[in-house]
Amino acid sequence: MMQKTLNTLIIIFLALPLAALLYLSAVKFWVYPDLLRAHFSLEFWSGLGGTYSGLTSSFALSLLMATSISLTATGLGFFFSAFLLLVPGRSTWLALSFFPYLIAPVSFGALLQTYFVRFGLSGSTGGVWIAQLLFVVPYANILLSTFWNRHIRQLYQQAITLGARPLQALSGIILPLAKPWLGLSLLQCFLISWYEYGITRLIGIGKVQTLTVGVMHYLNEANPHVAALAAILLVSPVVLLGAISYIVVGKLSLQV
Amino acid sequence: MKKWFTPLFLLVWAFSCSPDKESATSSALPESWEALEAQARGTRLTLMMWQGDPMINRYMRDFVVPAMKDTFGIELDILSGQGNIIVSTLMTEMEAGRKESQIDAIWINGETFYQLRQIKGLFGPFVDRLPNSRLIDWDNPFIHTDFQQPIEGYECPWGNVQMAWIYDSSRIPTPPADLEALELWLRANPGKFTLSNDFTGMTLLKSWLIHFAGGRDALQGPFDESKYLQSSQKLWEFVNRNKPYFWNRGESFPASLSQMHQLFASGELWFTFSNNDAEVDNKVREGLFSESSRAFVPDYGSIQNSHYLGIVAQAPNKAAAMVLCNFLISPEAQIAKLDPLNWGDGTVLSPDRLDAPWREKMSEVGERQYVPPRSALAPKALMEPDPVYMIRLFEDFRKKVLSEQ
Amino acid sequence: MKSQTRSWQFAGVLSLYLLICGVPLLAGLGYSLGYSLGLTGLLSQGFTLVHWQTLLQDTDAWRSMGYSLLVAAISMALSLSLALGVAWLHELRSQNTLRRWLLLPLAFPPLVAGFSWYYLLSPSGFLSRLAFHLGWIGGIEAFPVIVNDFPGVGLVLTHVFLVFPLFALLFMHQSAKVRMGALWQVAQSLGSKRSQFLRRVYIPLQLRKAELLIRLYAIFLIGTYEVALLLGRSSPRVMTLYITDKLGRFNLADIPQGHAMLVVYILLAGVLAFGGIKKYRIL
Numbered sequence: 001m002m003q004k005t006l007n008t009l010i011i012i013f014l015a016l017p018l019a020a021l022l023y024l025s026a027v028k029f030w031v032y033p034d035l036l037r038a039h040f041s042l043e044f045w046s047g048l049g050g051t052y053s054g055l056t057s058s059f060a061l062s063l064l065m066a067t068s069i070s071l072t073a074t075g076l077g078f079f080f081s082a083f084l085l086l087v088p089g090r091s092t093w094l095a096l097s098f099f100p101y102l103i104a105p106v107s108f109g110a111l112l113q114t115y116f117v118r119f120g121l122s123g124s125t126g127g128v129w130i131a132q133l134l135f136v137v138p139y140a141n142i143l144l145s146t147f148w149n150r151h152i153r154q155l156y157q158q159a160i161t162l163g164a165r166p167l168q169a170l171s172g173i174i175l176p177l178a179k180p181w182l183g184l185s186l187l188q189c190f191l192i193s194w195y196e197y198g199i200t201r202l203i204g205i206g207k208v209q210t211l212t213v214g215v216m217h218y219l220n221e222a223n224p225h226v227a228a229l230a231a232i233l234l235v236s237p238v239v240l241l242g243a244i245s246y247i248v249v250g251k252l253s254l255q256v
Numbered sequence: 257m258k259k260w261f262t263p264l265f266l267l268v269w270a271f272s273c274s275p276d277k278e279s280a281t282s283s284a285l286p287e288s289w290e291a292l293e294a295q296a297r298g299t300r301l302t303l304m305m306w307q308g309d310p311m312i313n314r315y316m317r318d319f320v321v322p323a324m325k326d327t328f329g330i331e332l333d334i335l336s337g338q339g340n341i342i343v344s345t346l347m348t349e350m351e352a353g354r355k356e357s358q359i360d361a362i363w364i365n366g367e368t369f370y371q372l373r374q375i376k377g378l379f380g381p382f383v384d385r386l387p388n389s390r391l392i393d394w395d396n397p398f399i400h401t402d403f404q405q406p407i408e409g410y411e412c413p414w415g416n417v418q419m420a421w422i423y424d425s426s427r428i429p430t431p432p433a434d435l436e437a438l439e440l441w442l443r444a445n446p447g448k449f450t451l452s453n454d455f456t457g458m459t460l461l462k463s464w465l466i467h468f469a470g471g472r473d474a475l476q477g478p479f480d481e482s483k484y485l486q487s488s489q490k491l492w493e494f495v496n497r498n499k500p501y502f503w504n505r506g507e508s509f510p511a512s513l514s515q516m517h518q519l520f521a522s523g524e525l526w527f528t529f530s531n532n533d534a535e536v537d538n539k540v541r542e543g544l545f546s547e548s549s550r551a552f553v554p555d556y557g558s559i560q561n562s563h564y565l566g567i568v569a570q571a572p573n574k575a576a577a578m579v580l581c582n583f584l585i586s587p588e589a590q591i592a593k594l595d596p597l598n599w600g601d602g603t604v605l606s607p608d609r610l611d612a613p614w615r616e617k618m619s620e621v622g623e624r625q626y627v628p629p630r631s632a633l634a635p636k637a638l639m640e641p642d643p644v645y646m647i648r649l650f651e652d653f654r655k656k657v658l659s660e661q
Numbered sequence: 662m663k664s665q666t667r668s669w670q671f672a673g674v675l676s677l678y679l680l681i682c683g684v685p686l687l688a689g690l691g692y693s694l695g696y697s698l699g700l701t702g703l704l705s706q707g708f709t710l711v712h713w714q715t716l717l718q719d720t721d722a723w724r725s726m727g728y729s730l731l732v733a734a735i736s737m738a739l740s741l742s743l744a745l746g747v748a749w750l751h752e753l754r755s756q757n758t759l760r761r762w763l764l765l766p767l768a769f770p771p772l773v774a775g776f777s778w779y780y781l782l783s784p785s786g787f788l789s790r791l792a793f794h795l796g797w798i799g800g801i802e803a804f805p806v807i808v809n810d811f812p813g814v815g816l817v818l819t820h821v822f823l824v825f826p827l828f829a830l831l832f833m834h835q836s837a838k839v840r841m842g843a844l845w846q847v848a849q850s851l852g853s854k855r856s857q858f859l860r861r862v863y864i865p866l867q868l869r870k871a872e873l874l875i876r877l878y879a880i881f882l883i884g885t886y887e888v889a890l891l892l893g894r895s896s897p898r899v900m901t902l903y904i905t906d907k908l909g910r911f912n913l914a915d916i917p918q919g920h921a922m923l924v925v926y927i928l929l930a931g932v933l934a935f936g937g938i939k940k941y942r943i944l
Binding site: 344 | 703783784806896908913
Binding site: 003013015024034036076083106108134138141238239 | 671674675678681683686690747750754762763765769770776777778781785787789790793794800801826881885886887901904905908926930931935
């Protein structure tokens with residue numbers, strides 16, 4: 001009984017923010033203590049096609065950016081993680097990859113900004129893409145390095161000893177085994193890019209309007225209702241993606 | 257492998273510190289205005305401005321952007337960024353030695369003007385070259401002087417406003433007219449008042465500082481350390497004495513004006529402020545503030561100031577930036593902006609210098625509903641003191657108010 | 662000939678790795694260090710230690726560092742306790758519904774989580790309105806201030822919302838992997854009490870296995886920005902806010918100090934990540 005109550009409480013705790021967003025996006029003139037009886041309105045939602053159409057294009061931009069970053073970073077990350085096995089002093093080199101992820105994105109952006117400006121990359125979608133990649137690739141590298149445990153390494157060596165070419169060994173034996181890791185990396189890298197605000201704001205100087213930048217814009221405009229709407233757009237694909245990948249994640253060893 | 261790190265680090269550092277500064281580009285601008293307009297036609301222009309108000313954003317999006325495109329063939333992009341972001345963006349560009357900025361024109365006021373002059377970030381003088389600049393009310397000290405600094409053609413006046421207090425008349429029939437009354441009111445209504453830890457909050461503190469310095473003209477002229485120390489001591493005493501009756505017991509302050517507005521809208525605060533005396537009309541119309549909201553200026557006055565348009569020293573498209581400035585100070589654009597239905601921003605033009613039809617149009621602009629007319633507020637207008645006062649207030653507010661818990 | 666090509670390829674790939682994963686950070690760090698020492702910057706006047714001296718004497722800076730560490734520590738401790746508890750209950754009886762719900766916060770970027778919790782917890786927010794309608798409070802004033810407050814209740818709660826589910830899922834997974842249930846049965850048959858088992862086996866085992874992730878998330882929380890921006894206090898403020906304030910506020914003379922603090926922050930993150938550890942399992 002107690003456990004059930006506890007479970008319910010935790011589920012409420014987990015679900016409250018999403019409920020709050022849905023509510024806020026469907027109400028206006030929200031004066032205290034309005035709650036169940038309030039000015040409900042779908043005007044903000046219908047505004048998606050007109051007044052707030054900027055949000056729709058931000059959505060598309062974020063989607064494109066996160067997908068391409070996730071694919072590129074996972075590819076590069078896997079390549080580097082395999083390559084580093086050949087490098088003496090692997091752990092020292094790998095340690096470098098920890099840093100970008102450890103530092104708050106907004107600080108990382110502040111560190112990078114001057115170089116991006118110098119190379120003419122600030123204020124462009126390409127610049128933001130590269131900046132995000134510098135942040136995401138090290139993460140993918142770290143995550144995928146966990147895949148290369150002793151067993152996998154031995155398997156690879158064995159294949160080579162038995163005469164397989166490195167590429168053959170990789171595509172025939174290693175890649176199938178790495179599938180769940182690659183899946184997790186794709187998902188995580190997508191999320192990091194999808195959520196990113198600090199770097200995008202600094203390097204994009206507002207010219208690159210991703211969805212997070214849009215959410216902040218409406219927050220600054222003192223309009224919580226549109227901000228909530230934007231936030232739902234930000235959360236919804238991930239909820240869907242999460243539902244789909246639930247099976248993958250459920251099976252996967254979360255040993256990052 | 258570790259031995260690699262030191263040389264790598266040094267290399268990177270040497271690279272990062274290499275002096276690479278170059279002087280501003282001065283692509284020749286044509287002499288005649290017609291030629292300048294022709295040069296600007298078919299180009300893209302980037303304006304960076306504060307975008308914290310939906311009405312202002314709508315005015316820019318629905319009126320200015322289409323007009324620039326249709327009349328002058330200029331594609332106007334607007335980026336979000338207020339003073340500090342403008343300064344840090346431009347500084348980073350200059351430090352990185354970029355010859356061309358990402359930004360052409362900027363919306364600024366006194367303290368940003370001061371900072372940008374410090375780092376030579378502004379192009380000019382250019383205002384005299386704008387044909388419409390002859391219509392500006394140059395006799396008005398609130399326009400030709402910005403935070404005690406002569407503008408010298410380096411920024412173009414765009415609008416003129418006065419700070420106002422916004423309150424809900426259904427809750428507060430008579431708002432406190434002076435600081436003594438405010439003190440009494442705070443004790444009777446604890447938790448309903450605060451100020452934001454941003455530009456607007458500091459503007460309120462400036463008006464109090466002027467009051468404690470002796471009123472109206474006490475802080476005219478360049479920054480005076482002894483005057484500041486004397487008057488600010490009284491100011492901090494006043495704030496700290498009353499802080500326990502502030503919102504959240506004065507333990508924290510809203511970070512931005514938009515947060516203040518949201519707290520006011522939900523009824524948590526009973527006062528909010530605006531640097532634009534007409535904003536209350538906008539906010540009621542937007543459905544954010546209740547219809548019983550009103551604006552007023554207390555007896556000791558409030559800061560009146562102008563806001564300006566500047567052109568970045570390294571702007572790649574100075575010609576189009578000048579066309580934009582000239583358009584924004586045209587009677588057409590200024591009257592549209594003056595209308596409370598659009599923005600409600602005070603004009604910088606002198607009605608006497610306008611042709612009769614424009615003068616008539618200007619006088620026909622809709623009345624403000626929830627705030628007394630400008631002429632009634634003007635006698636209580638205070639000039640902006642030297643920008644150093646603002647910098648010091650910001651620092652000391654943190655040291656003497658926020659940290660003293 | 663072939664081996665020469667090989668070693669060129671090797672060097673090439675290694676350089677590419679460095680270019681992506683090492684150089685940007687080191688270059689940025691070098692720039693900030695140079696800026697803080699007066700070696701670069703528009704208003705710099707040559708080498709000076711004055712900005713570092715100012716920073717060292719600035720109590721505000723140290724308070725902000727202490728506050729960041731404290732908030733991160735409390736958030737982490739609460740998240741871990743809750744996660745350990747939930748995973749233990751799951752071990753006793755499988756909680757598949759809860760497991761699914763635990764994935765939801767993973768869909769929330771910190772910015773959105775901060776925004777929603779602000780509207781839930783503020784005095785004019787959802788919970789306050791609910792309490793009002795239930796007759797528990799008489800109005801806004803009676804609702805406790807838990808946003809932008811000193812103990813940082815709202816801030817910590819939002820962190821817990823963001824971090825705890827991940828650890829709960831991780832601990833559930835680890836439990837399954839080491840067959841915690843079976844271990845508990847053996848311990849029970851040997852006469853061990855539940856508290857003993859939890860204290861001596863369950864908790865140490867879980868925490869040790871998750872050590873790397875715990876460190877990483879603690880450092881994450883020290884670098885909190887968006888959540889602190891919405892739910893934090895104006896003073897003391899967290900380190901990232903101190904830095905952004907100094908880098909982009911009204912006093913241009915403060916910028917080198919902001920860079921100095923940035924250097925301190927990065928070194929701190931490095932020490933916390935790698936300090937006292939010879940080798941991570943995965944390295």
